[in-house]
Amino acid sequence: xxxxxxxxxxxxxxxxxxxxxxxxxxxxxxxxxxxxxxxxxxxxxxxxxxxxxxxxxxxxxxxxxxxxxxxxxxxxxxxxxxxxxxxxxxxxxxxxxxxxxxxxxxxxxxxxxxxxxxxxxxxxxxxxxxxxxxxxxxxxxxxxxxxxxxxxxxxxxxxxxxxxxxxxxxxxxxxxxxxxxxxxxxxxxxxxxxxxxxxxxxxxxxxxxxxxxxxxxxxxxxxxxxxxxxxxxxxxxxxxxxxxxxxxxxxxxxxxxxxxxxxxxxxxxxxxxxxxxxxxxxxxxxxxxxxxxxxxxxxxxxxxxxxxxxxxxxxxxxxxxxxxxxxxxxxxxxxxxxxxxxxxxxxx
Amino acid sequence: xxxxxxxxxxxxxxxxxxxxxxxxxxxxxxxxxxxxxxxxxxxxxxxxxxxxxxxxxxxxxxxxxxxxxxxxxxxxxxxxxxxxxxxxxxxxxxxxxxxxxxxxxxxxxxxxxxxxxxxxxxxxxxxxxxxxxxxxxxxxxxxxxxxxxxxxxxxxxxxxxxxxxxxxxxxxxxxxxxxxxxxxxxxxxxxxxxxxxxxxxxxxxxxxxxxxxxxxxxxxxxxxxxxxxxxxxxxxxxxxxxxxxxxxxxxxxxxxxxxxxxxxxxxxxxxxxxxxxxxxxxxxxxxxxxxxxxxxxxxxxxxxxxxxxxxxxxxxxxxxxxxxxxxxxxxxxxxxxxxxxxxxxxxx
Numbered sequence: 001x002x003x004x005x006x007x008x009x010x011x012x013x014x015x016x017x018x019x020x021x022x023x024x025x026x027x028x029x030x031x032x033x034x035x036x037x038x039x040x041x042x043x044x045x046x047x048x049x050x051x052x053x054x055x056x057x058x059x060x061x062x063x064x065x066x067x068x069x070x071x072x073x074x075x076x077x078x079x080x081x082x083x084x085x086x087x088x089x090x091x092x093x094x095x096x097x098x099x100x101x102x103x104x105x106x107x108x109x110x111x112x113x114x115x116x117x118x119x120x121x122x123x124x125x126x127x128x129x130x131x132x133x134x135x136x137x138x139x140x141x142x143x144x145x146x147x148x149x150x151x152x153x154x155x156x157x158x159x160x161x162x163x164x165x166x167x168x169x170x171x172x173x174x175x176x177x178x179x180x181x182x183x184x185x186x187x188x189x190x191x192x193x194x195x196x197x198x199x200x201x202x203x204x205x206x207x208x209x210x211x212x213x214x215x216x217x218x219x220x221x222x223x224x225x226x227x228x229x230x231x232x233x234x235x236x237x238x239x240x241x242x243x244x245x246x247x248x249x250x251x252x253x254x255x256x257x258x259x260x261x262x263x264x265x266x267x268x269x270x271x272x273x274x275x276x277x278x279x280x281x282x283x284x285x286x287x288x289x290x291x292x293x294x295x296x297x298x299x300x301x302x303x304x305x306x307x308x309x310x311x312x313x314x315x316x317x318x319x320x321x322x323x324x325x326x327x328x329x330x331x332x333x334x335x336x337x338x339x340x341x342x343x344x345x346x347x348x
Numbered sequence: 349x350x351x352x353x354x355x356x357x358x359x360x361x362x363x364x365x366x367x368x369x370x371x372x373x374x375x376x377x378x379x380x381x382x383x384x385x386x387x388x389x390x391x392x393x394x395x396x397x398x399x400x401x402x403x404x405x406x407x408x409x410x411x412x413x414x415x416x417x418x419x420x421x422x423x424x425x426x427x428x429x430x431x432x433x434x435x436x437x438x439x440x441x442x443x444x445x446x447x448x449x450x451x452x453x454x455x456x457x458x459x460x461x462x463x464x465x466x467x468x469x470x471x472x473x474x475x476x477x478x479x480x481x482x483x484x485x486x487x488x489x490x491x492x493x494x495x496x497x498x499x500x501x502x503x504x505x506x507x508x509x510x511x512x513x514x515x516x517x518x519x520x521x522x523x524x525x526x527x528x529x530x531x532x533x534x535x536x537x538x539x540x541x542x543x544x545x546x547x548x549x550x551x552x553x554x555x556x557x558x559x560x561x562x563x564x565x566x567x568x569x570x571x572x573x574x575x576x577x578x579x580x581x582x583x584x585x586x587x588x589x590x591x592x593x594x595x596x597x598x599x600x601x602x603x604x605x606x607x608x609x610x611x612x613x614x615x616x617x618x619x620x621x622x623x624x625x626x627x628x629x630x631x632x633x634x635x636x637x638x639x640x641x642x643x644x645x646x647x648x649x650x651x652x653x654x655x656x657x658x659x660x661x662x663x664x665x666x667x668x669x670x671x672x673x674x675x676x677x678x679x680x681x682x683x684x685x686x687x688x689x690x691x692x693x694x695x696x
Contacts, residue, residue: 008439009364013676015676015677015678016357016677016678016679016680016681017677017695020691020692020695020696021695023692024695024696028692028693050405052403055400055403055414055416057398057416057418057423057451059418059420059451059452061451061452062451062452062453062454063454064416064418064423064449064451064454066403066414066416066425068403068405068412068414070405070407070412072407075405075412077414077427079425079447079449079456081449081453081454081455082454083452083453083454086453086454086685087685087686089453090685091356091453091455091681091685092679092680092681092682092685092688093685095454095455095456095679095680097456097678097679099427101412101427101429103405103407103409103410103412104407104409104431105410105429105431105434105437105439106410106411106412106429106430106431106434106443107429107439107443108427108443108445113677113678113679113680115679115680115688116680116688116692119688119689146686147686148682148685148686148687148688148689149688150689151689151690152689175686178684178686178687178690181690182687182689182690182693328361328363328676329363329364329365329461330363330364330445330461331364331440331443331445331461331463332364332440332443332461332463332464333364333440334440334496336526337434337435337438337439337440337441337496338435338494338495338496338523338526339496339526339530340440340463340464340467340496340497341467341496341498341499341500341530342499342526342529342530343368344368344371344376344464345376345530347365347368347369347372348368348372
């Protein structure tokens with residue numbers, strides 16, 4: 001038999017079960033607050049990162065994407081799919097996993113489930129952006145679309161932005177009931193609504209997080225009053241939008257990475273040179289965020305690789321001394337690196 | 349506690365140890381012959397595949413790449429690094445892993461180590477190409493560069509092309525000695541040489557598989573006689589070539605995917621419109637391969653995503669009923685796909 005591989009040949013792997021345990025170990029709200037801080041730090045040093053629009057493989061029923069980035073020391077990527085039709089088969093619309101690697105050697109450092117982690121980082125990113133863009137003192141959020149992402153959004157906005165009331169609406173009342181049930185007893189007032197118009201009553205923040213792959217109009221122009229912040233999460237691939245064009249025309253639009261958002265976000269409805277502001281520039285203090293109390297701000301969020309990178313790095317750090325990972329024998333490690341063949345043969 | 353995840357939530361994982369056992373279970377030569385047939389089949393249906401140059405993240409010491417492709421039913425990608433300086437740290441220059449997924453759902457089907465598998469598929473691809481391009485009746489191969497890929501090349505050419513003699517040369521005699529030792533008793537005559545010029549004596553096929561990231565000249569023009577087939581494996585990224593420009597000018601050049609090879613292959617030394625032939629067109633019977641017994645043919649191989657796809661699919665099939673994999677809990681699988689949050693909370 002071959003000698004046991006060296007320590008470097010093993011890659012720590014965070015399974016779904018371990019990720020859930022890690023969330024409970026830290027607490028779901030604190031997890032999202034910590035993660036928002038981690039993402040914010042990386043937005044501050046945004047120019048440092050390698051950036052590329054995600055690498056997408058489209059089919060008639062969905063998309064599979066790779067989202068790589070690097071800060072020069074650490075490399076990360078996420079594998080993620082988007083298959084709206086999965087729900088009717090009892091499968092997740094979005095599943096994901098990701099990896100961190102050492103730029104100096106190319107060796108993997110961490111492999112992790114990211115279905116749960118993506119849900120957490122998406123909500124953390126939304127709430128972090130709202131902290132910079134929403135009107136001061138916002139207390140009420142409309143939450144339109146009550147699927148897999150909804151509770152994470154509600155709790156992230158509670159913890160990070162101080163939201164005290166969420167007004168739920170979904171075309172399927174069962175989704176709203178599920179969301180309300182999950183949020184009960186968590187220190188946030190939950191109002192179940194029967195229309196989008198009812199949900200937005202009195203809301204300073206409107207979050208749209210629906211899942212249909214079609215040009216939808218979850219919000220029409222007359223529904224959006226002065227001073228509102230819109231957190232548009234569900235429009236995140238070509239052909240999938242949630243907001244009426246006229247809302248976009250009178251909003252100050254903030255995005256993650258324009259080359260990607262122009263393909264995937266709400267602004268795919270606009271001319272390619274329509275002015276947008278990169279969120280990182282607001283956070284880094286280079287440009288102002290919200291200009292006035294009456295301005296409509298829009299975070300046209302599609303999810304960017306750097307947020308996943310931040311999330312994986314946070315998990316790698318949070319894991320320490322918890323034992324919440326396995327060691328995968330994923331890297332071939334011959335004693336003599338030129339003797340890969342000999343290693344294979346000696347294993348016989 | 350939450351219910352156990354469904355079967356679909358588990359992803360079969362082939363570790364390094366399991367891959368080595370699979371190679372022994374099948375036999376290394378038969379593995380490479382089967383794999384060459386699998387790759388050849390995919391070259392025949394080449395136009396079907398999504399093709400893109402690999403997605404590279406370069407640093408001063410190396411590169412990390414993602415290589416995705418899809419045939420419309422199955423999606424695959426490989427993560428691979430290239431760090432020539434790793435060898436001096438006792439690490440592999442190239443490590444890799446890969447994944448297959450179902451295009452219809454986006455759910456992963458297989459995760460596998462690919463350091464060993466890449467070595468096998470690279471040699472299988474080289475020998476499969478030589479079967480189409482090398483002069484008839486070739487019996488002797490020069491093998492210049494005796495590192496981690498060398499033995500795989502020698503045995504693939506023995507099994508797939510009927511090579512009876514390999515003539516080894518490396519700037520480090522210890523590498524040649526290691527290679528000769530590993531090949532002894534395997535039914536192929538091994539000649540250790542002390543120069544590249546000596547290695548090519550009488551060889552109908554010349555394989556170059558050196559690892560330096562620099563414009564090297566492993567072969568000069570006067571070394572290459574009429575009718576030889578050159579299998580250039582080591583020139584595979586920008587700035588890394590092995591052949592003198594003049595050899596390229598008088599060779600019939602065959603490549604995998606021109607947009608990638610023009611960046612990474614030997615032909616990065618040539619004008620962007622220098623004529624090359626895509627190997628798949630030869631295999632599909634669309635264009636002739638070798639034109640005459642005196643022609644110099646060159647397979648300017650850089651490795652393409654479709655070869656990795658073929659290799660992963662072959663492994664997925666070969667695995668059946670062997671038990672040579674683990675089941676990774678990698679995909680979150682709530683009973684109600686919209687109730688991801690509830691699943692996480694119930695795990696507490």
